[in-house]
Amino acid sequence: MKYNVDNKGFYGDFGGSYIPEMLFSNIDELRKNYLNIVNKDSFEKEFNYYLNKYVGRPTPLYYANRLSEKYRAKIYLKREDLCHTGAHKINNTIGQILLAKALKKKKIIAETGAGQHGVATATVCALMGMDCVIYMGEVDIQRQKPNVERMRILGADVRPALSGSKTLKDATNEAMRHWINNPDDTHYIIGSVVGPHPYPDMVARFQSVISKELIYQLNKVENRNYPDFIIACVGGGSNAAGIFYHYLENSKVNLIGVEAAGLGVSTNKSAATTKLGKKGVLHGSKTLLMQDENGQVTEPYSISAGLDYPGIGPLHAHLFNSKRCEYLSVEDDEAMNAGIELSRLEGIIPAIETAHAFSVFDKLNIKGKIVVINLSGRGDKDLETYIKWGKY
Numbered sequence: 139m140k141y142n143v144d145n146k147g148f149y150g151d152f153g154g155s156y157i158p159e160m161l162f163s164n165i166d167e168l169r170k171n172y173l174n175i176v177n178k179d180s181f182e183k184e185f186n187y188y189l190n191k192y193v194g195r196p197t198p199l200y201y202a203n204r205l206s207e208k209y210r211a212k213i214y215l216k217r218e219d220l221c222h223t224g225a226h227k228i229n230n231t232i233g234q235i236l237l238a239k240a241l242k243k244k245k246i247i248a249e250t251g252a253g254q255h256g257v258a259t260a261t262v263c264a265l266m267g268m269d270c271v272i273y274m275g276e277v278d279i280q281r282q283k284p285n286v287e288r289m290r291i292l293g294a295d296v297r298p299a300l301s302g303s304k305t306l307k308d309a310t311n312e313a314m315r316h317w318i319n320n321p322d323d324t325h326y327i328i329g330s331v332v333g334p335h336p337y338p339d340m341v342a343r344f345q346s347v348i349s350k351e352l353i354y355q356l357n358k359v360e361n362r363n364y365p366d367f368i369i370a371c372v373g374g375g376s377n378a379a380g381i382f383y384h385y386l387e388n389s390k391v392n393l394i395g396v397e398a399a400g401l402g403v404s405t406n407k408s409a410a411t412t413k414l415g416k417k418g419v420l421h422g423s424k425t426l427l428m429q430d431e432n433g434q435v436t437e438p439y440s441i442s443a444g445l446d447y448p449g450i451g452p453l454h455a456h457l458f459n460s461k462r463c464e465y466l467s468v469e470d471d472e473a474m475n476a477g478i479e480l481s482r483l484e485g486i487i488p489a490i491e492t493a494h495a496f497s498v499f500d501k502l503n504i505k506g507k508i509v510v511i512n513l514s515g516r517g518d519k520d521l522e523t524y525i526k527w528g529k530y
């Protein structure tokens with residue numbers, strides 16, 4: 139399996155586990171146990187139970203009739219927006235909280251940028267009766283008030299990160315510090331396919347339920363279990379990893395990842411990692427990373443808070459390097475227009491992250507082809523951003 143993680147935690151040149159010594163025992167405990175736990179029948183049964191009864195899976199594979207007509211392709215939408223809490227993120231938090239329980243952990247910590255992963259984490263902590271501490275940059279707390287209050291309603295303790303730029307990477311540092319000081323009873327839930335091994339592989343496995351469902355759903359309607367194209371937006375890359383997962387080795391499927399170019403790759407307001415990034419280490423893994431000439435991580439920008447990340451997960455760095463997946467980057471306005479188009483043609487207002495994936499039809503040769511787009515989340519959380527943008 140040349141696109142999956144090797145036993146040292148690498149995807150080709152990328153991945154690994156670059157962590158301070160103080161975190162070694164926590165990560166090592168996870169690394170040693172995660173496969174045994176998630177491969178147990180009893181784990182799989184419980185995971186599937188919650189995905190089915192609580193999250194609402196399987197999510198529909200919806201044939202987008204009017205969108206298909208417009209672009210002269212057969213376009214299907216994988217409706218992750220219909221998951222409980224409004225996006226794919228909960229697939230992973232359900233998996234990780236069950237893993238935490240199996241490891242006899244009592245407390246959960248997480249970091250969040252826009253608040254979506256924080257909400258998905260606070261939700262499963264309430265579900266399982268676990269203590270929940272969420273670190274969030276002070277600046278993000280001001281910008282994302284509704285999600286902060288959602289987490290508090292769910293019983294989470296939202297703690298501000300006051301250092302650095304007071305955004306996501308500072309929240310991540312605080313969460314790591316917390317974990318170092320509470321190694322025995324605490325599990326750290328990371329929200330995307332990033333971080334030290336085994337996180338990228340663990341999160342990809344939990345999200346792979348998306349492509350697992352796609353195989354039989356597509357088979358039913360197309361008599362063929364694979365599409366010609368799969369398109370997904372990429373922040374850290376978890377929704378893309380989930381819908382690519384079972385097709386990585388099938389070279390008939392064109393995999394397309396869509397990054398946020400922000401105001402443009404030639405401005406310094408962008409988050410297009412494959413265009414602008416270089417090899418580096420962030421949050422415990424070697425990957426592609428936006429950095430200045432001194433190797434300092436630069437502040438990313440995108441109109442969508444969930445794509446506003448200076449790197450991509452090591453799996454994606456490898457898929458990019460090996461050319462297995464093509465990465466496109468689209469600017470704020472292109473994504474916003476695509477979000478409006480989906481709203482008008484199909485009656486679905488997408489999350490702005492997701493809207494990026496809908497803006498690349500004209501850049502691809504999809505006429506007459508079967509195309510599946512991962513509709514990673516719904517736009518309710520983004521109403522204010524749509525309103526502020528205003529061109530509709």
Ligand SMILES: *Cc1c(COP(=O)(O)O)cnc(C)c1O
Nearest residue numbers: 330373374375376377444491515
């Ligand atoms: C968080 C988020 C993303 C970006 O995260 P990935 O790990 O790249 O999937 C994309 N879409 C939605 C709706 C999100 O909430």
